[in-house]
Amino acid sequence: MVYSDSGTFSSGWLAFELGVLRRLKFTSAALPFTGEPHLSLNLKRWKVRVAANDPMIWSFTKAIALVENFADRLTESDLSIVLHDAYVPRDKLDNPAMSKWFNETDAWWLDNVRFNAERLDSEYKRATALTLGMMVGDYALSFDKETRVLRQPLSLSKIFRQLIKVLPSPYDNSMRNLSTNQDVRLFVAERQHTDLLFLRLPSPVLQSEPSRETLSGWREEWLRGGDDFWTTFKQQQAGKLGAPVQSKQQYLGFVEDLLRTASHIPIWAIAQTENGFISSEELVETVGRIRKVNAIYTKDFSDLLGVRASIITAGNS
Secondary structure, X not given: OOOOOOOOOOHHHHHXXXXXXXXXXXXXXXXXXXXXXXXXXXXXXXXXXXXXXXXXXXXXXXXXXXXXXXXXXOOHHHHHHHOOOOOOOOOOOOOHHHHHOOOHHXXXXXXXXXXXXXXXXXXXXXXXXXXXXXXXXXXXXXXOOOOHHHOOOOOHHHHHHHHHOOXXXXXXXXXXXXXXXXXXXXXXXXXXXXXXXXXXXXXXXXXXXXXXXXXXXXXXXXXHOOOOOHHHHHHHHOOOEOEOEOOHHHHHHHHHHHHHHOOOOOEEEEEEEEOOXXXXXXXXXXXXXXXXXXXXXXXXXXXXXXXXXXEEEEEOO
């Protein structure tokens, strides 16, 4: 078993990103949209000081556990606390939103583990326990009606213990690595002593498209304790990169605004998933209005994921 956290993660994709970044010279990096922490973990092991940010709590939590944390591990005592009476129902679910994602038994397990994790005595241990809980939930959701018979005949508590063995151990690179859950523009503006901006562009979503619940949606609802935050969250994100847009011009305008905010960061690497909405040429033109483009790297993942990836670099390299 390898650490992947998500059925959408591709080791080839990570290798592509790392292959491009090896060509650049930097000792510190800022990631406004971290998502899964795989790239940040590898940069940390390169002795790079990493600032990992994301508007989503689930990504922020994983970065606390795996990027900012440099020493704290879960002990057997901690595991006993987290998994205590994990299958024992209480008066009612603290988070009834889990019932729309999971069967009753799994929903109770997740509810109790979320409650128990708050009893741990350090922020890093809590984040580690919650990261493992997300991995367990993703495991449970990876089965559908046709494949459910393949699910291991083990309790989720045993799966939790198994996953500890594949979760990367805390690593101290002697740097002050950070995890934040800030507004993306504010995060970029505050990175005054950072060499590299790695901007993984969020996939464009048109305002005319119906709302879609992604795989990571359950994680956000689990950590926030329900699903009644979405309307407020979307209002807070409106008018910013990552929010639904009316047109490609509006999306590119959001990109340009964020890059102008990042003008003080010497090196940029801008990663895009080409899905037909924004072309590489349009993105290069947008970047070029602010800073000279140094190189464009592309890789075709059509056979695996049905998309093509590109990374644009600009600035001192």
